[in-house]
Amino acid sequence: MPLVSMRQLLDEAARGGYGVGAFNVNNMEQIQAIMEAARETASPVIIQASRGARSYTNDRFLWHLMQAAVELYPEIPVSLHLDHGNEPATCISAIDLGFTSVMMDGSLEGDGKTPASFEYNVAVTKEVVDYAHARGVTVEGEIGTLGGIEDGHGSGEVHLTDPDEAVAFVHETGVDALAVAFGTSHGAYKFAQEPTGEVLKMDLIEEIHRRLPDTHLVMHGSSSVPPELVAQVNKYGGALKPAWGVPVKEIQLGIQNGVRKINVDTDSRLAVTGAIRKVFAESPEKFDPRDYLKPARAAMQELIAARMRDFGQAGHAGDYEALSLEEMREGYAAAAAAA
């Protein structure tokens, strides 16, 4: 099937009471790992590319790799999503390329670092919603800011999502999905110890879901940073500090409270790096890239398949037929006319 609207994927997830992992990619092996995991577990899936990924792949490679993915895995509903679009032009170029979903992250200014005002966020997000919905494309917005700057995203300041602002933001912009800040951050170093309710504010998610029951909530910074993956990287020459990620059981609690999209990148990076380091350390005579990229791809597939089962999306690939973007456009237009 062709690339599917993320809104449809998340509407179906809400109906089925499960979450859908959104996994970052930068190259062919990562796309293959995700698609193989989706086939293995019969899962619908979101593949997402950041601005950095688009520049690394030069857009055209990314686009054609994704065409290969939908051609080779016709039974898997898959959305192509722009992660952390920094300004309307970035989102518009992704939509024009064929992305079926974009994130307009107006919680930060165009530099991707400076916290933005509510008014700025509403203005840029609304501009993207108007452009995207006229083409049947989904939009994710963000209210509040995550902590952490190690991957270059964010200001380093945490601003937990204010539920009143979240409600006003959704009503003023019409976004399909909303990323909320409740204590996570991007990267491998989220918490110094196992997170408690003091640092990971699951009650905030519960409240936002209660007040916005029809908005799909998005959890950024959802890597669990499994100790065994960190240990493998370090065992074979890496130098990662001890770190805690988001426990899977907390993500599952979020899913029970309206979280439908779960962003994971760091865990994939750890799986890939650990597998490559192992080959380099154990077989220093090897120099064929396939000797280390194959185990890297397999390690990422294993991780993603586990997350697909954890999030509940496993087994749901065959539940529905894909709606076309034209059908999605008509749905948005009908909803706007009825409002």
Ligand code: G3H
């Ligand atoms: O949120 C950030 C993602 O992990 C993507 O990171 O901008 O380094 O590609 P990136």
Ligand code: 13P
């Ligand atoms: P992690 O760094 O926890 O994998 O989060 C990724 C993310 O939120 C991408 O937008």
Ligand code: ZN
């Ligand atoms: Zn993110």
